[in-house]
Amino acid sequence: MECKVFKFGGASIKDVEGFINVGKIIIHFEKENLVIVISALGKTTNALEEVVKTWFYQKPGAKDLLMNVKNSHQQIAAALLKDSSSVFNEINDLIVEIEWIIEESPQEKFDYYYDQIVSIGEMLSTKILAYYLTELGLPAVWVDARDIIQTDNTYRDARIDWENTQKKADHILKKFLEQQKMVITQGFIGCSSENFTTTLGREGSDYTAAVLSYCLDAGSMHIWKDVQGVLTADPRLFQNVIKLPRLSYKEAIEMTYYGAKVIHPKTIKPLQNKNIPLYVRPFDDSESEGTLISDVLELSYPPVIVIEPNQCLLHIASNDFSFVAEHHLSRIFSLLDKHRIKVNMMRNTAISFTICTSYIPDKIEAFRVELGKEFNMVIDDELELVTIRHYNEETLQNMKKNRLVLLEERLRNTIQMVIKNLPEMKRIEG
Ligand code: ASP
Numbered sequence: 001m002e003c004k005v006f007k008f009g010g011a012s013i014k015d016v017e018g019f020i021n022v023g024k025i026i027i028h029f030e031k032e033n034l035v036i037v038i039s040a041l042g043k044t045t046n047a048l049e050e051v052v053k054t055w056f057y058q059k060p061g062a063k064d065l066l067m068n069v070k071n072s073h074q075q076i077a078a079a080l081l082k083d084s085s086s087v088f089n090e091i092n093d094l095i096v097e098i099e100w101i102i103e104e105s106p107q108e109k110f111d112y113y114y115d116q117i118v119s120i121g122e123m124l125s126t127k128i129l130a131y132y133l134t135e136l137g138l139p140a141v142w143v144d145a146r147d148i149i150q151t152d153n154t155y156r157d158a159r160i161d162w163e164n165t166q167k168k169a170d171h172i173l174k175k176f177l178e179q180q181k182m183v184i185t186q187g188f189i190g191c192s193s194e195n196f197t198t199t200l201g202r203e204g205s206d207y208t209a210a211v212l213s214y215c216l217d218a219g220s221m222h223i224w225k226d227v228q229g230v231l232t233a234d235p236r237l238f239q240n241v242i243k244l245p246r247l248s249y250k251e252a253i254e255m256t257y258y259g260a261k262v263i264h265p266k267t268i269k270p271l272q273n274k275n276i277p278l279y280v281r282p283f284d285d286s287e288s289e290g291t292l293i294s295d296v297l298e299l300s301y302p303p304v305i306v307i308e309p310n311q312c313l314l315h316i317a318s319n320d321f322s323f324v325a326e327h328h329l330s331r332i333f334s335l336l337d338k339h340r341i342k343v344n345m346m347r348n349t350a351i352s353f354t355i356c357t358s359y360i361p362d363k364i365e366a367f368r369v370e371l372g373k374e375f376n377m378v379i380d381d382e383l384e385l386v387t388i389r390h391y392n393e394e395t396l397q398n399m400k401k402n403r404l405v406l407l408e409e410r411l412r413n414t415i416q417m418v419i420k421n422l423p424e425m426k427r428i429e430g
């Protein structure tokens with residue numbers, strides 16, 4: 001049975017109007033078999049991250065932060081629903097579970113607690129939506145994504161166990177769809193084989209929708225967003241941004257790999273593997289098809305600019321002036337992998353090796369410590385990584401204005417530059 005998988009992000013359900021709008025879109029597609037994947041409301045995930053950090057590092061105020069999350073959900077539920085008593089109980093139960101955790105002092109690793117706590121954002125949002133759709137007379141059924149999405153136990157970056165996820169999707173979701181139910185479930189979260197909650201990485205709801213699309217052989221997947229589709233650059237940073245009506249899977253993978261935030265980078269592969277078209281469409285205009293991403297022969301594209309902020313350069317040199325040779329590189333790479341430091345760009349010279357990566361101080365510090373005595377590492381931070389796909393000289397020269405280019409690499413379709421916006425550079429000696 002062919003279904004459509006919809007995904008709504010936090011921005012589309014940040015307030016009562018958002019829920020009402022989502023309801024309208026769903027009614028519009030009421031005749032279809034729908035699986036609806038939802039993120040947490042608005043900035044809830046950030047708020048819950050603060051709860052975990054505050055409690056884990058034993059600072060005061062975690063409980064108050066949690067109560068803010070509870071109150072904001074109750075307010076929306078009260079304003080949205082005719083009868084909010086049942087959902088109030090459910091909200092309460094979810095919050096109480098977290099209260100129990102944060103009443104004790106932490107015994108396990110941070111990432112484990114992160115997933116147990118932050119995941120309730122999606123639990124709360126889907127509960128509210130499921131009640132609302134039911135009040136609208138739709139055959140909504142709330143499904144716990146942790147009963148479907150099986151993962152390993154890499155907290156905060158869990159990998160999908162495809163075999164078991166497929167079995168569960170067949171067993172649970174297909175049954176609901178055959179009964180003409182409309183499935184409402186959480187993005188971003190999964191379950192390990194030990195039955196603990198895991199998460200798939202920030203903004204991972206798109207990926208959940210793609211995993212489910214794959215397992216259900218969906219006819220299409222639709223990401224509803226607060227933009228017109230996939231654009232040639234971030235409209236908050238650039239003028240004259242245009243929407244790309246069509247993209248190939250390959251182009252979409254490249255763009256997201258370089259940091260385009262419009263879809264989660266892992267989303268495309270499962271869809272491409274089964275040739276499932278993906279629509280990125282505006283939630284304020286359900287008639288517009290937005291951008292269609294599918295299996296097309298390479299199209300020609302205008303220049304597309306992707307900016308990855310918060311970058312740094314790590315200059316790694318051997319201490320004794322020996323060449324940074326292959327065996328050094330292999331050691332450096334195995335440590336990068338171990339510390340899950342993603343290399344966005346790299347360059348080697350006689351006695352040093354430079355990489356561009358996101359500036360995440362605790363990860364980089366742990367990496368530096370492990371590099372040990374053989375190497376010396378210098379960090380340049382407060383940088384940006386600019387990628388221009390399908391560049392032309394004009395776009396390139398415009399991007400270079402008032403910026404210092406520290407590293408540049410040109411390939412056939414792509415140019416990448418690590419840039420500094422300010423005149424003076426801050427160096428942290430390490
Ligand atoms: N709520 C999660 C986040 O904000 C997942 C998502 O939005 O896709 O990262």
Ligand code: MG
Binds near residue numbers: 010042
């Ligand atoms: Mg979100």
